[in-house]
Amino acid sequence: xxxxxxxxxxxxxxxxxxxxxxxxxxxxxxxxxxxxxxxxxxxxxxxxxxxxxxxxxxxxxxxxxxxxxxxxxxxxxxxxxxxxxxxxxxxxxxxxxxxxxxxxxxxxxxxxxxxxxxxxxxxxxxxxxxxxxxxxxxxxxxxxxxxxxxxxxxxxxxxxxxxxxxxxxxxxxxxxxxxxxxxxxxxxxxxxxxx
Numbered sequence: 001x002x003x004x005x006x007x008x009x010x011x012x013x014x015x016x017x018x019x020x021x022x023x024x025x026x027x028x029x030x031x032x033x034x035x036x037x038x039x040x041x042x043x044x045x046x047x048x049x050x051x052x053x054x055x056x057x058x059x060x061x062x063x064x065x066x067x068x069x070x071x072x073x074x075x076x077x078x079x080x081x082x083x084x085x086x087x088x089x090x091x092x093x094x095x096x097x098x099x100x101x102x103x104x105x106x107x108x109x110x111x112x113x114x115x116x117x118x119x120x121x122x123x124x125x126x127x128x129x130x131x132x133x134x135x136x137x138x139x140x141x142x143x144x145x146x147x148x149x150x151x152x153x154x155x156x157x158x159x160x161x162x163x164x165x166x167x168x169x170x171x172x173x174x175x176x177x178x179x180x181x182x183x184x185x186x187x188x189x190x191x192x193x194x195x
Contacts, residue, residue: 013043015144017054017190024183041190048080048090056100065107065115070122072100076130094130098150099123108161118161126153134192144190152180 019036041054056072076096082089102122107115132146157175 010046011044011050013050013192015041015043015052015054015190015192017041017144017188019056020187020189022185022187024185043078050078052076052078052094056098066105068102068104070100070102072098072124074098074128076128078130078132088136090134090136092130092132092134094128094132094146096128096130097125098128099125108163116162116164118159118163120157120159122158123156124153126150142192144188144192146188146190148186148188150182150184150186152178153182154178 017039019039021034021036023034037057039055039057041052043050043052045051052075054074054076056074058071059069061068074096075098076094078092078094080090080092082091100122101124103120105117105119108118128148128150130146130148132144135143135145137143155175155177157177158172159174160172162171
């Protein structure tokens with residue numbers, strides 16, 4: 001669901017999407033479908049092409065011995081491929097980048113009253129290509145269906161456990177991972193209301 005404002009061919013739209021993730025594993029046991037949360041987006045442009053920023057996630061959790069916070073966003077530029085005309089269907093191809101971060105901290109107690117701290121920091125970046133179809137339901141309501149594909153992704157993970165039973169030089173771990181052309185698809189459904 002979204003709201004749109006326009007003036008002199010320029011426009012700004014506020015949208016709400018529902019994301020569904022499909023992980024295409026090698027076997028039925030490794031294939032998953034994840035229903036994502038609703039996520040807001042803002043789009044702006046002139047004519048028919050537009051920029052869009054979508055807030056993918058924002059989370060904050062805090063207790064006396066644990067905390068976790070994270071956020072993610074995605075930017076795309078979307079180019080209209082269909083001809084101008086009276087068709088209710090419009091086709092777009094977009095591309096862009098996204099990223100997210102996560103930080104967590106907790107105190108862990110193992111069979112004693114003495115605890116130790118555990119923390120992690122995670123950075124993720126991805127490149128995305130996004131074919132999109134909009135359908136004009138009414139003159140002021142559009143349905144937006146797209147298949148975002150993260151064609152490459154990079155992850156940096158750093159964890160630290162200050163466990164006295166582990167040597168100090170083994171308490172911190174760092175991992176970097178790059179993946180190209182993963183077997184995963186997303187389906188994004190959204191709506192825009194124009195005033």
